[in-house]
Amino acid sequence: MEQYHNVKIEKIETLYKANWLQLNKISFTDSKNKIRSWESVDRTTKKGDTDGVDIIAIVNKDSQRHLICVLQFRAPIGKLSLEFPAGLVDGDESAEVSANRELLEETGYTSKSVCHVSPTPMSLEPGLSSANTRYVIINVKEELLQPQQHLEENELIEVLLIPLDSNIADRLNKIAIERNCQISSQLYAFALGLSFQTIFS
Incomplete structure (x- = not known):
């Protein structure tokens, strides 16, 4: 696992910046000492450590x-x-x-x-x-x-x-179908957690 501790960010270059978001190119040295790059979409509004x-x-x-x-x-x-x-x-x-x-x-x-x-x-x-x-x-x-x-x-x-009960995931799925909407992954993961015992019982 120590190999992952050797990764080092070398440079962050802003490719495009708008009002709320910016596209960054991140250059980093991986655990095998190879230079790699990654594109990232980041908020421009963060003041502290939390968006x-x-x-x-x-x-x-x-x-x-x-x-x-x-x-x-x-x-x-x-x-x-x-x-x-x-x-x-x-x-x-x-x-x-x-x-x-x-x-x-x-x-x-x-x-x-x-x-x-x-x-x-x-x-x-x-x-x-x-x-x-x-x-x-x-x-x-x-x-x-x-x-x-x-x-x-x-x-x-x-x-x-x-x-708020063990059937909440089913309720969300029903709403998604009836309203033609998409459920956020955070909300659905929460619902699956509440439904866990029902699913695996």
Whole structure:
């Protein structure tokens, strides 16, 4: 395993930079002392060590726990995406502050308590990008009849409450078919984790 410790980044060259993203060419020396290169798409907005937050928000409805999800159009995939509420860290704010702000903006729900914050950033697609996230688990205050979103002018987000049980993966698959949407890998991995015992029983 020590061979992987000898990899060294030599140079990062920006090939193209836009408002939110940039294309970089990374030159590095591998464990066999060979110079290699890799292309990476990275965010231009990162101020600290974390790009954004993904929010696992739980709310009680009809005496049952529900997971708060959002459905919104994502241009890169050309269709609706079913996701955790999420967003970029703003300036030097903490992951917890970012999560509370994004939850209110995207869903209208507010935090009752924060149960967990990832102690370190988690990679999203490390073969493509340095983009990362921290997961924040939030217990939401009592269910509101009509939560008021605080969306930006260019945002259109639908909020879905999905029963939080061992059938959640099946529920997500049903929504994906009915709404012709794509499920984010983070959300589906979470659902499979909850369904693990059912799948292998």
